[in-house]
Amino acid sequence: MILMILMFCISAVQSQNSWDVIYHQTQICAVTGSAVTISCRFSPPIRDRDAVLETLWFLNGRPVGQRSEPDSAGRVQALCGPTACTLRLTDLRESDSGRYRFWFRTDRGSHCGSPGVSLTVTDPPLPPSVSVSPSAEVQEGSSVTLTCSSDANPAASYSWWNDRKWDFVSKDQHLVFNPPLPPSVSVSPSAEVQEGSSVTLTCSSDANPAASYSWYKEDEEAPRASGQNFIITDVGPEHSGNYSCRAENTRGRQSSTVHLEVKGKFFFLEISVLFFEVKPAKASWMEDFPVTSLRRD
Numbered sequence: 001m002i003l004m005i006l007m008f009c010i011s012a013v014q015s016q017n018s019w020d021v022i023y024h025q026t027q028i029c030a031v032t033g034s035a036v037t038i039s040c041r042f043s044p045p046i047r048d049r050d051a052v053l054e055t056l057w058f059l060n061g062r063p064v065g066q067r068s069e070p071d072s073a074g075r076v077q078a079l080c081g082p083t084a085c086t087l088r089l090t091d092l093r094e095s096d097s098g099r100y101r102f103w104f105r106t107d108r109g110s111h112c113g114s115p116g117v118s119l120t121v122t123d124p125p126l127p128p129s130v131s132v133s134p135s136a137e138v139q140e141g142s143s144v145t146l147t148c149s150s151d152a153n154p155a156a157s158y159s160w161w162n163d164r165k166w167d168f169v170s171k172d173q174h175l176v177f178n179p180p181l182p183p184s185v186s187v188s189p190s191a192e193v194q195e196g197s198s199v200t201l202t203c204s205s206d207a208n209p210a211a212s213y214s215w216y217k218e219d220e221e222a223p224r225a226s227g228q229n230f231i232i233t234d235v236g237p238e239h240s241g242n243y244s245c246r247a248e249n250t251r252g253r254q255s256s257t258v259h260l261e262v263k264g265k266f267f268f269l270e271i272s273v274l275f276f277e278v279k280p281a282k283a284s285w286m287e288d289f290p291v292t293s294l295r296r297d
Helices: none
Strands: 020-023 027-031 036-043 052-059 076-080 084-089 098-106 109-112 117-122 129-133 144-149 160-162 167-170 174-177 184-188 199-204 212-217 229-232 241-249 252-260 282-285 292-295
Touching (some): 199 241
Antiparallel strands (some): 020 036, 052 098, 076 084, 098 109, 144 174, 160 167, 184 199, 212 241, 241 252
């Protein structure tokens, strides 16, 4: 006679309030061939704390370690104490996927903790394939795209690292390096700039990695400012001239120039002209003195 004993992960206690199972994680993802540890803490009624008679882990309602699959032998190890228990699974297979729940029994009854731990075991992604576009020799200052792909289920995530400094670069599948395009430069206000006012020069460029900006005035080697916006306050005639914006990243640099013309202030000079009326002079001759005398009426 063959006797079959079925065990189910159910609770058989009079009061649920005094029983508890707390799982350290509720979801675990792993790849085939690896190992995981599922842990929990449990507490029976206080007066029964030292009366735990039996502990078990269940996978999808069936006791772990008592499954009929031959490949589970030697890969499962449970280690339980008075208030905590761990389940160690090695050499994982896809058949190990499912929901794990912890069950324990005392002389007052039994309890199966919910919600349990969901374990998902998948095949590791294949070694990724990396391509470069354009595939020919890449010229300095040109654009280049690196693409990484891998056949994985579920879909793989990607990370790019710089092996020189081991710096993280990106999580995108496609890594695009663009040198800065010739920047666009604008002046605000766009009308004539009057002496004594303020003016803002703005520079922008499409670049990856993002570009940094520097402003130069013609015939000057040192930059006047850095950043996308260059604000000049209380402008004067000395500010007139050509300004260059240089956009630069690790892939190259580009410059664009804008001309700034500052108009001088207008001054109004009022000139008053006074007119005086001058009457003609009368001339008289004296006999004895040949001198002309002038008399005004």
